[in-house]
Amino acid sequence: MSVALSSKSGEFGDDSINLMAPAGRSKFGWIPQISGWCIGAAVCLGCLLLILILGVVAHNSSAIGHRDSMCENMIDSLTADRESLRAERDQLKDTSSNLTKEIEALQSQYKAVAASRDKLQEEVNTLNLTRARRECHQGWKAFGDKCYYFSTSGVTKSWALSRKDCLERGADLAIVTTREELDFVSKTYAVTWIGLSDKDREGKWVWVDGTELQGDEFWQDGEPNNSDGDEDCAEVSRSAKRFNDVPCSRRFSWACEL
Structure with a gap:
């Protein structure tokens, strides 16, 4: 509703001044008019920004997944190598143990053979001495x-x-x-x-x-x-x-x- 005031008498009339603020203006000043293309541009820019953020997130997620996969593969490979080395170590231990037993057996055999050799050498020396004394000619x-x-x-x-x-x-x-x-x-x-x-x-x-x-x-x-x-x-x-x-x-x- 509008109220009009007469310019002379101060009475209200039909040709009174509209106290409501005209369109595009408030009691605080001018309100700018925003056109449709600006709103569209802002929406597009927001969409692009959202797409960019999603792409970065997706890329980082892929990179993290790839890195995790590489780590898992590396761990699996190291685990397999460790198990292989353990098996090789156990095999070497068995071989070393067998060689030690063989060496001990050979040492025992060597001692027995050496003792037998020394005994035979003593017998040979005795026989040679006996033979020499028995076979020496008269006057020798x-x-x-x-x-x-x-x-x-x-x-x-x-x-x-x-x-x-x-x-x-x-x-x-x-x-x-x-x-x-x-x-x-x-x-x-x-x-x-x-x-x-x-x-x-x-x-x-x-x-x-x-x-x-x-x-x-x-x-x-x-x-x-x-x-x-x-x-x-x-x-x-x-x-x-x-x-x-x-x-x-x-x-x-x-x-x-x-």
Whole structure:
């Protein structure tokens, strides 16, 4: 309802002024008019924003699902590897245990065989000693598992002729390889030829069987020295009980070995 007031008398009339605010205006000021295309644009923009948010969420969900799947596959693979390693470890333990048992069995067998070997060696040594003593010819002396012939007292010859005498007896000049044998051979005469020389090559001392002299502990101090320039044959003396090089032409007693 509207009320009109006369411009002159203040009375209400038909040509009065409308006190209601005109369209698009309020008592506080102008109200902007929003057109339809602005509303449509806002709706579209909101839809696009919603679609974008949903896409991001979907992408993140897919990525998380893919990552979870990868983690599960990795865990399954590691679990399978662990089980495989456990099985391999158990197999190695079994193999190690079996090998330990085999080693223990072999060690036991080795000890038994070694003991049997040592016993047989003792029996062989005894038999050799018995045989040597039993088979030594008259005039020969038994020592260890060998027989020795010492030249007649007072008879002396050069190294070469002494060896010739031994060879004619089916033997050869003595080959001395142990301290006990050295003591045995050297005690009969003051000086005795033995089967050692460096006639073929100076400084290379060789036994009559072709084997080289091993070590130098049986030489007298300072020997061999080849002081005369032709000391190519070895002798042993009762006093020194060690080897000494002298000229092969000297005449000594000799010891044969069989």
